[in-house]
Amino acid sequence: MDTTDSVPTSADTVIVGAGIVGCNLAYQLTALGRDDVVVVDQGPMPTTGGSSTHAPGIMFQTAEEKILTKFANYSRELYSELEGADGQQAYNEVGGIEVARTEERMDFLQRRVENGSAWGIEDPQILSPAEVKEKLPLVDEDVIRGGYYSPTDGQVSGVVACDALAREAMDRGATFVPHTRTEDVEFDDGAVQSVVTENGTIDCDEVVVATNIWARQLGEEIDVHLPITPVEHQYAMTESLDELADNAVDISDHPLFENYRNVSGDKAKRLLVGPDRPILRDQDHAMYYRTHGDAYGIGSYNHEPLVPDPQELGGNDPDGEQGSVHEFTDYHMENATHPDRPDKAPRRASDELVPATEGKELEYKYNGMFSETPNGLPAMGPVEGYDGLWTAAGIWVTHAGGAGKALAEWMENGVPRLDDGPIDLAHADVNRFDAHEGSWDFARDIGGEEYRIVYNIMHPKWVWTEHQRDIRRTPMYHTHEEYGAELWAEAGWEEPQWFESNADLLAKYGDRIPERDGWEAKYWSPIEGAETLNVRENVGLHDMTSFNKMEVIGDEAGEFVQYLCTNDMDIDVGDVKYTLMCNEGGGVRADITVTRTDEDRYLLLTTGREVGNNHVAWVREQSPDDVVVNDVTSSLAAMVCTGPNARKVLSKVTDVDLSDDAFPFFTSQQFYVKNVPVTALRVSYAGELGWEFYTPSEYGERLWEHIMEAGEEYDIRPYGNGALNALRIEKGFRLWGEDLHTEHNPYEAGLGWAVDLDTDFVGKDAVAAAAAGDNIDHEVACLTLDDEEAVVLADRPVLDGDETLGYVHSAEYGYTVGACVVYTYLPPEYAEPGTEVEILYEGDRYAATVREEPLVS
Structure with missing residues (x-):
């Protein structure tokens, strides 16, 4: 690599970190026409000493999460086009096999086929034990039940890929500066001004933090509390195996060998050799495998979480030790320490599956580090409150190509995209995190838990049960407990999924609730169905405090709200309107209800849970200086009383006329429910007759009690999120982040009626093109x-x-x-x-x- 030792004094964009993410991003930004990109790293290049240097580079593309699979698929295609320093293709498309030791895991592998088919993976297959053996002769077919095979899976060396990406980026004008530690990022009035390095300051307009396990370190320097958790896992390479003697390779003449060895030592002669057969994963024992010439590489997540303090992570020292590598802990290979796998040590499990390794010396071995986030997905995008500051962390080699492409498109064109179209990154957006997630207590515990479950069979509705629970309580929390709520953690909130106190409703509704078994029965109760039917036929009360709520205030608030929204927002005080917010590409950024509460004040109500904070950040990013955007999610308790008897119940606790004429649909009024001040909206996400109520949080519990007491004669019942989801889907109401997101424009989503093309709003040109039938x-x-x-x-x-x-x-x-x-x-x-x-x-x-x-x- 033709790097420079001289730190430039200025640049348009500075990328901090020259690992696989930083190199991918520089490659993509320069491909989009940027030529003033500077990449700085504390280590040498291309072997920076980070995770990309020690990673074995296996690429299993299929994941339960769509964005991870799409990122991996794009990465495979990109790496296949790259030419390594030795003139060979950078990607080794040898296929990948995941084996099952249990019937439960075979069911999981069937889901792999279905996820792969859903996300566009080529030809995903289930293999018999004999078919696994045919492709991987050293596997003992007697210890497995079968396997999942993805023919296009494979391996890429992080070092080879970084070198190839960087060379092409430099050919297009990028500058790479090694041996330069970033110390700070300077801001002026919230906008990036410069990057301060140990060797000089670079004035710039944008900076991207792509430092992976060091991201939290740098974040703390600039008061951005990123929940990026470094965790250790083990990797070892056996001595030469007789069974692989024909595959022995001398890699010492590879153009990158000396550079690699200077950082990684003699293990570089193994790491730089690509596999000659499918990569292998034994998730039942949290282990994975690939060949290195005449040796087998063994990776193990099969040990207790090892979470180092990010503030104590160093860089590369002069003796060549990697900052992302800790000493191998033999104890964790020879003993069963994983909390979910207490019966078999990793080495024993490995020798069972690949008997050729039994008794063989582990010639090279280390504890390598990577990073985790609270939901296991990347932390990407522009950081709220800091103009020009971007992040790209928590990203593996497998996904870095796609992540780099999506982020570069986001930075250059305003919308994350891959080659086949826009990709929604709501669950990977750096702004999704809540305040408590920035604490090291939370990041450490949940990062360790994410490590623990990496290879576990996880249900999509699974929630944390032990660590970092009971953080955010709605005002009705104690009342929910009295009703036997099944509480699930959602963005730190303790939210009811159903109420055990409603079990008696099964006597009335049970014959209309089909029994479930198998996968779909997990994390479900028939009580959800009973609560649903009770709302449809009677009346229920639901706590919706966790839904994100924003106030937009100022003399120009009306113009700003119109700029945000696709509908005509020329509404009177007291009016409520459903509308959409779109991004620059015409994708639906959020669906919201907007209430004009005063001449210069609006209440915006949108999706809750982890994606809701993204909407708050986006609205603030768009807002002009003379408009104030307040996140009032926590300061307002919220609930909805809904069902055919809702008016009868509420008429007992207020003197306000609730008739259709006096209180029409999609209007709001401010009044008292007994002694509690409320803003009431005549809307209901459940789709029945109903009113949403908003009140300062300290009144929330009393308001709930007033309504429940008034509803006793009508057998009012609380209901949870399970029932709400069933109610809304029957009514055709979209759930943002699931059946509505930025990959859909309003017309694809069947929401063209919420668009008024006579108004001006963000993304109008793209939305107008969709209205004309383009790109549908x-x-x-x-x-x-x-x-x-x-x-x-x-x-x-x-x-x-x-x-x-x-x-x-x-x-x-x-x-x-x-x-x-x-x-x-x-x-x-x-x-x-x-x-x-x-x-x-x-x-x-x-x-x-x-x-x-x-x-x-």
């Missing part, structure tokens, strides 16, 4: 399963024969319509009501039919 490849479709007893879950492929048409965005049983309701996006010719398709779920095909929406009017 998929349209929203509401399906019901033909089997009225069946239930499927999200993220499974929707099929026409063997052709994948789309995937399940959200699904829940519709207790009123008597069938499982599925929302998906299909090619327009398939989105017509009456069209018959199939859904692949848990290995079975379920017939489904497109329906007119809404199913419940």
